[in-house]
Amino acid sequence: SALRRLCAVPAMAALAGGFPLIARAADYTLKYGNNLPVTHPLNIRAQEAAERILKESNGRVDIKIFPNNQLGGDTDMLAQVRSGGIDFFTPSALVIATLVPVAAINAVGFAFKDYNQVWGAMDGALGAHVRAAIAQRKLYAFEKMWDNGFRQTTSSKAPVASASDMNGLKIRVPVSSLPISMFKGLGAAPASLQFSEVYSSLQTKVVDAQENPLPIIQVAKLYEVQKYCSLTNHIWDGYWFIANGRMWEGLPEDLKTVVARGINEAGLAQREDIKKLNASVQSDLEAKGLLFNQPAADSFREQLRTAGFYKEWQGRFGNEAWSLLEQSVGKLA
Numbered sequence: 001s002a003l004r005r006l007c008a009v010p011a012m013a014a015l016a017g018g019f020p021l022i023a024r025a026a027d028y029t030l031k032y033g034n035n036l037p038v039t040h041p042l043n044i045r046a047q048e049a050a051e052r053i054l055k056e057s058n059g060r061v062d063i064k065i066f067p068n069n070q071l072g073g074d075t076d077m078l079a080q081v082r083s084g085g086i087d088f089f090t091p092s093a094l095v096i097a098t099l100v101p102v103a104a105i106n107a108v109g110f111a112f113k114d115y116n117q118v119w120g121a122m123d124g125a126l127g128a129h130v131r132a133a134i135a136q137r138k139l140y141a142f143e144k145m146w147d148n149g150f151r152q153t154t155s156s157k158a159p160v161a162s163a164s165d166m167n168g169l170k171i172r173v174p175v176s177s178l179p180i181s182m183f184k185g186l187g188a189a190p191a192s193l194q195f196s197e198v199y200s201s202l203q204t205k206v207v208d209a210q211e212n213p214l215p216i217i218q219v220a221k222l223y224e225v226q227k228y229c230s231l232t233n234h235i236w237d238g239y240w241f242i243a244n245g246r247m248w249e250g251l252p253e254d255l256k257t258v259v260a261r262g263i264n265e266a267g268l269a270q271r272e273d274i275k276k277l278n279a280s281v282q283s284d285l286e287a288k289g290l291l292f293n294q295p296a297a298d299s300f301r302e303q304l305r306t307a308g309f310y311k312e313w314q315g316r317f318g319n320e321a322w323s324l325l326e327q328s329v330g331k332l333a
């Protein structure tokens with residue numbers, strides 16, 4: 001049969017010292033886990049990167065993607081990438097901050113005005129500072145951070161128009177101390193839950209509210225279990241693409257080059273995807289029934305200052321990191 005003839009070729013070619021036509025197993029089969037649905041730009045671009053890396057490495061590096069919390073929630077995947085159970089993970093800055101505290105610095109409330117400030121900081125000195133801290137925990141962070149977005153507040157109860165509407169709000173936040181501190185400072189009643197539990201906890205009313213960038217609200221279908229969306233823009237959040245340090249050190253230099261190029265360039269394309277999506281996602285979510293409002297930032301910032309939020313986190317991050325942030329965004333406290 002045709003199949004049999006095809007199968008016979010590599011053996012013959014190998015005997016003749018020729019080049020096999022059928023791919024052998026890759027030298028490096030690497031697992032990458034993440035917490036997002038396959039429809040999110042992060043997964044679409046990661047899949048493209050994996051295909052490009054397979055090709056440019058001549059089949060030597062095969063990255064298998066496990067999306068959507070298939071390997072467990074963020075806490076589990078962070079433990080796995082540390083132990084080498086998986087090779088790559090994309091934790092949000094908030095999530096990796098449970099291991100590398102300074103990584104939450106980009107999430108200081110109302111710090112970044114726009115994406116020029118965000119990428120200036122994260123592709124510059126502030127990002128380098130965080131990557132060095134990640135490296136100390138024996139994880140390798142690729143240079144280009146991927147975009148999650150500016151976080152917005154959704155609720156099944158009522159819109160949030162100013163800081164006083166946060167009072168007593170039962171809101172889910174990621175498992176991370178900065179958002180807990182921030183929402184407590186705003187007077188809310190935050191609860192830490194992994195992303196894998198967000199939809200069901202909103203559906204069963206364990207919490208009334210959550211906060212995430214609009215593309216996440218869209219791909220995770222949170223509009224099905226939320227009614228109001230308040231454009232609070234309170235945190236800018238991104239994903240660090242990280243690798244297990246031992247695995248990374250063990251890769252030959254030529255393959256490191258191929259993998260890093262594939263991942264960093266995919267990250268830049270993913271940023272553009274989110275930028276495009278940001279132009280249309282609100283009207284799509286409105287069509288799906290979410291009611292939007294746009295609160296001014298002033299009352300939230302004022303409340304956080306009064307609560308001592310900025311002073312506290314300046315102390316926790318240290319003056320070096322804090323001044324790198326302020327170099328990009330101006331004085332915060």
Ligand code: X2X
Nearest residue numbers: 092094174194195212216
């Ligand atoms: O858990 C979240 O809210 C998410 C998806 O934004 C993060 O990964 C932090």
